[in-house]
Amino acid sequence: MKIGLFVHSVSGNTYLLTRMLKTAFQDLGEDATLFRVSDPDGQALVDEFNLDAALYSEYLQLPEATADDLIPCDHLVFASPTYFGNVSAEMKTLFDAAAIFWTEAMLAGKTCSALSTAGTSEGGADQALKAIHTFAQHMGIISIPVPCNLVPGMDLPPYGLKHYTGADGSIRPGNAQAIQTSALAKWIVKQTR
Numbered sequence: 143m144k145i146g147l148f149v150h151s152v153s154g155n156t157y158l159l160t161r162m163l164k165t166a167f168q169d170l171g172e173d174a175t176l177f178r179v180s181d182p183d184g185q186a187l188v189d190e191f192n193l194d195a196a197l198y199s200e201y202l203q204l205p206e207a208t209a210d211d212l213i214p215c216d217h218l219v220f221a222s223p224t225y226f227g228n229v230s231a232e233m234k235t236l237f238d239a240a241a242i243f244w245t246e247a248m249l250a251g252k253t254c255s256a257l258s259t260a261g262t263s264e265g266g267a268d269q270a271l272k273a274i275h276t277f278a279q280h281m282g283i284i285s286i287p288v289p290c291n292l293v294p295g296m297d298l299p300p301y302g303l304k305h306y307t308g309a310d311g312s313i314r315p316g317n318a319q320a321i322q323t324s325a326l327a328k329w330i331v332k333q334t335r
């Protein structure tokens with residue numbers, strides 16, 4: 143299965159979470175490619191707010207996503223920071239660029255899953271995940287839901303994986319997220335076979 147993971151990240155949390163999922167897919171022998179979503183302001187924000195420049199530099203090495211990169215993928219992962227209870231404008235711009243495929247339903251039948259990181263548990267991460275699935279539905283893309291027992295003992299939303307980073311964004315994805323991404327990769331591969 144060809145998997146494309148499309149991530150927007152500035153302070154690195156969403157990138158780290160998505161990188162974990164990519165590694166989990168690759169550990170299963172899947173063909174997984176990570177793309178970064180265009181953000182003309184990203185480097186300036188990293189500099190201005192003294193964010194993790196080394197991590198951002200690694201992130202910038204990823205190929206920049208275009209709408210055309212969606213076409214060859216069987217499974218699409220969209221990973222966005224939660225911005226004001228929604229996906230970021232940059233992720234939305236990628237979605238809107240896919241309008242060229244809408245009239246012919248060229249993305250229909252692909253599957254997708256969603257990731258988001260957010261500052262707090264009250265910050266609307268579920269809404270960001272659901273915004274991804276709303277886009278998917280408009281495109282005829284089939285959302286893979288997350289079952290409540292994906293990782294026994296961990297409560298997960300049906301909409302995808304989310305990680306809370308704290309008000310200052312300093313709580314990085316860790317062991318719990320490694321367990322969740324590993325389980326999610328296995329689940330997605332099983333559902334899409």
Ligand SMILES: Cc1cc2nc3c(=O)[nH]c(=O)nc-3n(C[C@H](O)[C@H](O)[C@H](O)COP(=O)(O)O)c2cc1C
Pocket residue numbers: 150151152153154155156157223224225226227228259260261262263264265266267307310311
């Ligand atoms: C413009 C902006 C809007 C944000 N809006 C929210 C929000 O609505 N809810 C929330 O919990 N966190 C919000 N945050 C915090 C980010 O979601 C959080 O820091 C996230 O981990 C950033 O992702 P990144 O590290 O991949 O860049 C916002 C951050 C920014 C910069």
